[in-house]
Amino acid sequence: MAISLPHQRPSSPSNSKLHQSLLTTLSPLTLTHTHLSLPQYHPTLLTTALAALTKIYSLPFTPSLPHLLSAILPTSTTPILLDETGALLSGLDDQATTTLYIQAVTGLALLCENLSKHENLTAGMVERERRLFEDSKQKMEVLERIEDGGLLGECYTVEAVVEYIVDVVERQHQEEEQEGLLVLEGVEVEEVVTNEKVDWEMGSRPYGNMGLPWGFTIMALN
Template sequence: MLSQRGKAAIDGAMPLFSVTLGHAAIPNTHSIWESAVQCFEQILEAYDARAVLSGQDNLRSILQATFDEEVRGLLDADAQEAMGLLDDALDDATKARVLAQVVAGTVAVLERTTDFGRPADAERFRAEVRRFAESGHRGRLVETIEGSRVFGRCYASQQIRDVIVRAADDRHDSEGSAGWLEEEGESAIGWATELPSRNMGLPWGFTILALN
């Protein structure tokens, strides 16, 4: 179960997500990298870990641990430049998915770094990043966010928040998964019926090949 600090950390990142005509988005004035830096620092603050873990190197380690192998190669070279390339290639909904993965991955690692009320520690953080990168949770986190219909069909940022919480919390039992997929489908259908046909947006399941 995700801690209250974890939920508060995700809530703190939500102002960077918006919903326009049923599509999730992040501010056009921010690159994905700038948004990732801002979210990372806010999440550290929620875990009282900013004094110990603040810095781009630690953010890069989260990005390398969270994203799939194709993207990791770019991030290893230069995270900021790679995120700039992604900005040019991705639509608004997919940019929001990328940022959601950053938020969920950071929270997942910090939940373990500070579990049982222990203070943040740089060595333990690095160990948990490695553990997360090699764990099944990482794949389920990516799949939960990539497979969610919400980013292409949503009516409120609360839906985005719920997907991020689910991904970070690693609720992957089959019954729970069926329940949230059904809930997402109902929400998406409800939103679609309120829109004129020209605003229906991208097909469900759309994604960018490089992030699969």
């Protein structure tokens, strides 16, 4: 028996498109026997989700659902979610199906975020972003946290699931920014050291020639 309960805990309102898109696409989740699930999953849920994401992110056209899913989930998994007969899905329990759906719509939302940054979006840009996302650290981090983080065991409302995922994405962004700063700082230090070494060897710094007139050097004594 599916029942509806108020949000697990008060949450601060978020106007981010990611929050909005996840709240919309995860709305089919219901609380059944103390855990969130999709009691009547059907591939049309993903079709509807992608149409909603296309509208939220103001994409000029709706990319191919199977094509996008192939960059989000393993090759063997995509046909299961797209099988309208339900034969392939019958081998999965409710929790596995629900987790796959959450992973799928989260990946679609993140891909649509990336696509929305392009003006005059083309099929070529979609393919490029799809390939970048397929091998991205962001994808692995977010989808693994959804699968291994006890999401369905700890979150009892759609809003709680959305907050959990948004938090994972934001933390991942922060880690990437910190890594980027460390790389930049490393480059700057290396360049400074290298420049000082060159300046010393060329004698262009005030102390490069130890105060001797130009052309004179100090010879090392044996």
